[in-house]
Amino acid sequence: MEAARVPSDSDIRRWRRYLADEQAEGAVYRDLARRRSGEEREILLALAEAEGRHEAHWRQLLGEQVGASRPGALRTRLLGFLARRFGSVFVLALAQRAEARSPYEADLDATNAMAADERIHEEVVRGLAARGRLRMSGTFRAAVFGINDGLVSNLALVLGIGATGVPAVTILFTGLAGLLAGALSMGAGEYVSVRSQRELLEASSPNPETSSALPHLDLEANELTLVYRARGMSPVEAQQHAREVLRGVAAATGAVAVPEDSLASVIDEHEAIGTGISAAVSSFCFFASGALLPVLPYLLGMQGLAAIIVAALLVGLALLGTGAVVGLLSGAPPLKRALRQLAIGFGAAAVTYLLGLVFGTSLG
Template structure:
């Protein structure tokens, strides 16, 4: 891509520049809105991003000159991003902003500078880092919620369709679906609680005892057993010696020593709590498993009830897949279709099995 050159712009050029100008204004507003909901370094980073978008805005304004025209609306994607930023300011917005920065057209546009294209690439990484903080805080409970909802949707749809296909009465299908809901929700909640609780207990067992710092003043400075602690944690002999020396110097200077790793609290936060994960799994499995049962609860029967249940579950699967895609920074449409294909595939297998059992009279 070469630097912009002096030329007479065409009508298409002017339209494109105005669109870029509108988008830069909107993106700067998004970052300012997000900054208004943050504090400390995150606020400073977001305001710096807004300032950079302002520089890009000035570039397009300079190119347009007297042809800048009336302020235009930004594209639909940027308007949606601004709407979400003003009302939520959450990790979802940062994930969307990350994708928006990654789709910048400046690298292939001769009217944008090399610096602007480089800015957009770096902005993607900056927003990725900010979004990663939110993803880390969400990861434990959110994982349990997504897994719970998806399992409830797929397993209970498969169960209901399989039983429906066998030709049993509507009452039997309804009781089976509600029993599957309760049994699955209890199983998911208990399993997630035990899993997360066990993970935390293993992490606690590997976390150094804070009281060990009380032994530091009494260590033999020449032998310095503290080096063995750091070598056991994976440091080389030289790194362990340097780290141990640093701890002892800090104690001499300040009268205190900390030999525990700085990441242990973050690891605990990332996996969440057993109660939170278990409760999320129970509630979201139950809410997901309720959807396939709804048509039967209102008195529908047979193929009509099964069809409506399948459509409702499909919509829910598309939504959960899109949410996962947004949070992971991946393409939401592709993630949504993947969820749908997996769910419908499992349901189709059990439906065919139910048809076979009904035909043979088992």
């Protein structure tokens, strides 16, 4: 019989770290569950219970060497803090990334079931986060587009005009004019875009008045079959479903509404798009807030190269922040998304600045 392996000091330290992380992750799910109800609450509590099973595994391995309780990893503690304060989709997105980083598949001391659990947990949290992402996706898209456009376009405008050598007051008023014009244009454009898309979807929604014709349809000819075939059912499925609907109509004494299941996809698409007003307000406000940063140094009385450097630094930090937020919400690496946002924004601004230098030299 093979003797049990004597754990090394590094094994003990690693197991203790895993134990602390499992305790912290379980607490995160319980904190999130306190802010939820119904099915979402049950799912989160089930995740916390699974983390408790993992915690028990490491306790068993450690035995008498469990030691004093210790805090989990910094990112897990941050997650717990956010869960207690907010409990939003941002926390679920962070939890999704935390589950994806599980080291159990490469660790021989973790069971295959534990590694499989962590894989599945990632998908469970992804599903929970998807609900929040769907609810906020329309407004969020407009907000991210607005702030990024405001940052990049007004920085490019300020740098391009500044490179020509005009007075600081000219740069300031040019930047403010760009802020107002861009924000109004973004708000109006987003409103028209979203309204047009919603109207296009509404044209695909079933007409409620159609239900009044159902009692008069020929059960044998069954024109209703064509409706369901047009919605993607096979001929056999469409015929069966239509016959069931017509039998229900024949047995009823009053008008029968169009089945709700035929509306589901349209409702989901409307929810993902958002409303025209919310999209317009988000675009206006976020464009204005982004476009304000490049002109802020000039509002504070700075000028010349110092103002340009400060404006570029402020916009760079904002681009990194928006890129990181987008990365977190999409479940992608935040740093990679942040650097991509920074490179795109500064690349566009650099081109405009170089053109300003060229025009300033030629005019001089």
